Amino acid sequence: MSLSVGQVSGLAGITVRTLHHYDEIGLLIPGERTSAGYRRYTDGDLIRLQQILLYRELGFPLDEIAVILDDPHVDELTQLRRQHELLTRKSERLREVIAAVERAMQARSLGIALTPQERLELFGDFQPEDHEAEVERRWGGTEAYTQSRRRVASYTKADWAELTAEAAALTEALVAALKGGLPPDGAEAMDLAERHRLHISRWFYTCDHEHHRCLGELYVSDPRFTATHDAHAPGLARYVRSAIVANGFRGGR
Amino acid sequence: MSLSVGQVSGLAGITVRTLHHYDEIGLLIPGERTSAGYRRYTDGDLIRLQQILLYRELGFPLDEIAVILDDPHVDELTQLRRQHELLTRKSERLREVIAAVERAMQARSLGIALTPQERLELFGDFQPEDHEAEVERRWGGTEAYTQSRRRVASYTKADWAELTAEAAALTEALVAALKGGLPPDGAEAMDLAERHRLHISRWFYTCDHEHHRCLGELYVSDPRFTATHDAHAPGLARYVRSAIVANGFRGGR
DNA sequence: ATGGGGCCTCACGTGACGTCAGGCGCAACC
DNA sequence: GGTTGCGCCTGACGTCACGTGAGGCCCCAT
Numbered sequence: 001m002s003l004s005v006g007q008v009s010g011l012a013g014i015t016v017r018t019l020h021h022y023d024e025i026g027l028l029i030p031g032e033r034t035s036a037g038y039r040r041y042t043d044g045d046l047i048r049l050q051q052i053l054l055y056r057e058l059g060f061p062l063d064e065i066a067v068i069l070d071d072p073h074v075d076e077l078t079q080l081r082r083q084h085e086l087l088t089r090k091s092e093r094l095r096e097v098i099a100a101v102e103r104a105m106q107a108r109s110l111g112i113a114l115t116p117q118e119r120l121e122l123f124g125d126f127q128p129e130d131h132e133a134e135v136e137r138r139w140g141g142t143e144a145y146t147q148s149r150r151r152v153a154s155y156t157k158a159d160w161a162e163l164t165a166e167a168a169a170l171t172e173a174l175v176a177a178l179k180g181g182l183p184p185d186g187a188e189a190m191d192l193a194e195r196h197r198l199h200i201s202r203w204f205y206t207c208d209h210e211h212h213r214c215l216g217e218l219y220v221s222d223p224r225f226t227a228t229h230d231a232h233a234p235g236l237a238r239y240v241r242s243a244i245v246a247n248g249f250r251g252g253r
Numbered sequence: 254m255s256l257s258v259g260q261v262s263g264l265a266g267i268t269v270r271t272l273h274h275y276d277e278i279g280l281l282i283p284g285e286r287t288s289a290g291y292r293r294y295t296d297g298d299l300i301r302l303q304q305i306l307l308y309r310e311l312g313f314p315l316d317e318i319a320v321i322l323d324d325p326h327v328d329e330l331t332q333l334r335r336q337h338e339l340l341t342r343k344s345e346r347l348r349e350v351i352a353a354v355e356r357a358m359q360a361r362s363l364g365i366a367l368t369p370q371e372r373l374e375l376f377g378d379f380q381p382e383d384h385e386a387e388v389e390r391r392w393g394g395t396e397a398y399t400q401s402r403r404r405v406a407s408y409t410k411a412d413w414a415e416l417t418a419e420a421a422a423l424t425e426a427l428v429a430a431l432k433g434g435l436p437p438d439g440a441e442a443m444d445l446a447e448r449h450r451l452h453i454s455r456w457f458y459t460c461d462h463e464h465h466r467c468l469g470e471l472y473v474s475d476p477r478f479t480a481t482h483d484a485h486a487p488g489l490a491r492y493v494r495s496a497i498v499a500n501g502f503r504g505g506r
Numbered sequence: 507a508t509g510g511g512g513c514c515t516c517a518c519g520t521g522a523c524g525t526c527a528g529g530c531g532c533a534a535c536c
Numbered sequence: 537g538g539t540t541g542c543g544c545c546t547g548a549c550g551t552c553a554c555g556t557g558a559g560g561c562c563c564c565a566t
Contacts, residue, residue, distance in 0.1 A: 004512080016512095017554065020515090020554095021554060037514060039513085039514090054350070054354075061553090077358065080354055080358045084355065087351045088351060091348065094344050094347060097310075101336050102337065257544080258543085259543065271523065273545090278522095289532090290545060291531085292545090315521075316521090
């Protein structure tokens with residue numbers, strides 16, 4: 001009960017050439033060949049092909065797929081769980097994009113123009129691989145980065161919930177301080193900056209005052225960070241930077 | 254308020270090279286250049302970029318994206334509606350894939366093995382563009398195909414509901430006939446075959462007895478059609494083929 | 507025995523970038 | 537006021553995942 005290239009290509013919705021290619025690079029070598037050299041795909045081959053197509057659709061390059069599938073100490077159930085998680089993540093991202101498009105439609109039909117930044121953030125912030133790759137490029141190699149990465153990887157859902165709640169409260173307080181007209185070098189703002197520093201230290205990496213100051217600079221110099229902050233309140237990025245600097249003078253040295 | 258390549262690449266989560274590429278092929282030419290030849294992206298450019306990235310993620314090739322976006326008599330709201338529809342379609346497909354993975358997990362943890370066909374159907378049947386491309390390859394150029402395509406394109410939701418209901422009822426009746434042991438060349442089965450032929454004629458293209466016979470052959474020779482039929486009841490594909498042949502002799506000539 | 511459809515192996519083409527190489531622009535730092 | 541560094545520029549070649557023939561077996565059906 002083995003199938004020919006044509007039959008498999010029909011079943012899987014791919015071309016014969018693709019199957020040839022996968023054979024060439026050793027990703028999917030048919031279990032048998034007829035005496036005439038015809039490829040014959042067994043049931044096991046088909047299962048592997050389905051896995052390949054799934055990971056391919058998730059955006060993995062073929063050589064990585066080979067590594068993933070040929071890992072000997074990973075059984076099929078684990079593969080399925082991985083796939084499931086990646087798929088749901090992708091689905092969530094898609095839902096956000098859809099929501100963004102809906103917002104844009106609403107805005108458009110009301111005659112409001114969204115800022116381009118607001119619309120591009122979707123791509124800048126949510127594409128998981130791309131974003132991580134970019135982070136790697138900017139921060140790769142630094143100690144803070146690797147520490148942060150190790151910690152974050154071990155977080156449970158509950159941890160994440162706590163983390164984001166804490167971050168949200170902090171942002172809210174900062175917005176309130178800004179809108180309340182409190183000076184960035186006042187005690188309240190400095191306290192908030194200190195809370196911010198401790199937040200980073202607790203959840204991501206040990207952040208001393210100097211590092212904190214670098215972060216503050218980044219908030220105003222990197223347009224992505226600036227946009228994220230200023231989305232909550234205009235001028236927030238600069239306000240936070242100032243508060244951080246003031247707090248650094250107070251507590252640092 | 255224009256941005257440099259680096260700033261745009263950061264915002265959009267893409268590389269500088271990609272922006273250069275889009276400039277080279279004329280997909281996204283920055284609105285301005287400084288005297289030194291530096292690219293400067295305006296707000297309009299960013300909006301266009303966002304549209305490009307959306308269509309790109311939907312799998313469109315870049316030249317097609319250019320055609321879509323440069324279509325003069327399509328305003329932004331229409332674009333958004335198109336995007337929204339395509340995205341929701343993609344989301345639905347993703348949900349089906351997720352559901353399939355969940356089924357596979359359940360089956361696996363219960364120790365049941367799914368047939369490879371069952372798993373590959375997902376890719377064979379639901380990838381919209383690929384599938385259509387394959388249909389084009391197999392049937393492109395035939396008159397029946399173009400006719401079917403024209404008609405199907407004009408169907409409303411209500412039409413589709415009626416169509417699928419009719420098809421489901423027909424399938425059910427065929428399954429009942431098969432399971433009831435009625436001979437495929439008996440009057441009842443032939444009547445059902447005739448109903449099938451009229452169903453095709455009504456909804457897709459004028460289907461005479463000869464064409465109907467070809468279709469019957471296809472049901473048993475093309476594993477995809479066979480699988481679709483036999484999923485309802487084992488042996489259904491062959492049963493339908495026989496009934497069609499018998500009906501052809503009765504009514505055809 | 508003779509097509510015709512499916513399959514084979516080269517082998518070059520293509521789309522969407524990645525990746526240097528070599529060099530200008532400009533603000534900062536010494 | 538050089539020079540260092542970073543960002544930007546233009547070629548130009550490399551890469552990945554195939555697409556697209558060309559030329560030639562295989563095999564079943566007429």
